[in-house]
Amino acid sequence: MIKLRNVSKIYPNGARALSNISLEIAKGEFVFLVGQSGAGKSTLIKLLYREEVATRGQVYINNANLIRLKPHQVPLVRRNIGVIFQDFKLLPTKTVFENVAFAQHVIGKNKKESKASTENMLELVGLGRKKNAFPSELSGGEQQRVCVARALVNHPSLLVADEPTGNLDMETAWGIMELLNHINKLGTTVVMATHAMQIVKQMNKRVVRVEEGKIAEDTAEGAYKFGF
Amino acid sequence: MAFDSAKYVLGQSLISLKRNIWLSVASILTVMISLTLLGSSLLFLANTSHIAKTFESQLEIAVFLNDKLNADQIIAIQNNIQNRDGVAAVTFTSKDQAIINFQESLGSKSLLEDLGGVNPFPNKLTVTATDARQVQNIASQVLGIAGVDKVRYGEGILEKLIVFTGWLRWIGIGVVAAFSFASFLLITLNIKTNLNFREKEIQIMRLVGASNSVIRWPFLLEGLIIGLFGAGLAVILVGTGYSWLLQYIVATLAFMPVVADQMFLMLVLFIMILSGMIMGALASVFSIRKFLEF
Structure with a gap:
């Protein structure tokens, strides 16, 4: 599913974000990326949805080599990857329904097709009754649910999440984690960068710890020991 | 789709x-x-x-010709001027036409008779230039042509x-x-x-x-x-x-x-x-x- 080989990322300003990282994630896995701020988690996440391109090494998603993609192929790869963020990134001038349907319209699905799948997805994330609300009328947790719905509406095989619970209180965060877990059980691979160790501990999934741009620890499901 | x-x-x-x-x-x-x-x-x-x-288009060079020139010589001078750089058009006004024009402008019907049958107007070529800045140059060239008596082009006003x-x-x-x-x-x-x-x-x-x-x-x-x-x-x-x-x-x-x-x-x-x-x-x-x- 995901294969990183000897990947390094150096930003144009000279900052070295990742050094010679190799990582494999199988289809259907749920993986946490942990580590301190600035360790390179977000850069790693960005390499996965091709927001950044590795300076050295190879990045494969579903056998597609992201380093060698031609610009017009990037949108096609992205359609198979859902992304959610700490700051939601919803369009404030669109309703909940439109925010989710938008993701389908821009890839060419017609209104009829998108209406049914948008409604299904909003039901899945528990927002069926708020589809006509604008993001500003929703709580943080609800906004993140809209993001999850948007990320999943095109049925991607991979969901990457960069601190999705960072702006939420614990209870709301758990709601989101249950949702992600549910989606993972339906077959979607999930890679999530987080600081919330409480969540990592309780979820008991595979944990990859990034430190100073390198993988410091890669622990199989259920084996992660807490102590930093 | x-x-x-x-x-x-x-x-x-x-x-x-x-x-x-x-x-x-x-x-x-x-x-x-x-x-x-x-x-x-x-x-x-x-x-x-x-x-x-x-x-600028109102700027013209008036070329007054010697009375002794015959029709062929006048045409030769006209062609000579016409073929020079910067010349847009050359029109000929005969001395007979000139007195008629002047007579009309005065509202008179017997100017030639009043002058004792002598027409004081010379034959005239009116030259217009493609560019007002060429006027002075053309005027001095034309003055050098044999058979041309006098050239007038609004000296003094032109430059301003x-x-x-x-x-x-x-x-x-x-x-x-x-x-x-x-x-x-x-x-x-x-x-x-x-x-x-x-x-x-x-x-x-x-x-x-x-x-x-x-x-x-x-x-x-x-x-x-x-x-x-x-x-x-x-x-x-x-x-x-x-x-x-x-x-x-x-x-x-x-x-x-x-x-x-x-x-x-x-x-x-x-x-x-x-x-x-x-x-x-x-x-x-x-x-x-x-x-x-x-």
């Missing part, structure tokens, strides 16, 4: 124009002001050059007129340049405001896998619509403003040679509409270009 996409793109453009109504209004006003400036400065330039040209019309043209060009720059600044400012509003939207479109053309089209269309509305308002302003000004000038400053050609005015207004749409579309494309690099 293609129809659905087109409908979607148009729908998105209209919804976005409506939801960002104040931004849309600000953009339309920006285009309107820019094009009003551009249109007015074009008309100003056209009029200043027209005035300069009219004044050329300086004046030169200034008039530069002022016209200066006004167009200054107003174009002002328009450019206004539009740039507007694009920057637009960008701040739109950055997030484009970012999300890219994130969910929209191709560049899908991202570009609604913006392009929105730009076109804004440009069209802005240009429409500017055309109304400039069109009615200029017509009013023309009427005023014709009524009060009749000697002023203004451009009153309807076709020309239509052309300027058409250029404004076209520039408005191009400006709007280009502004949109340029403003999102940097977000479309993968």
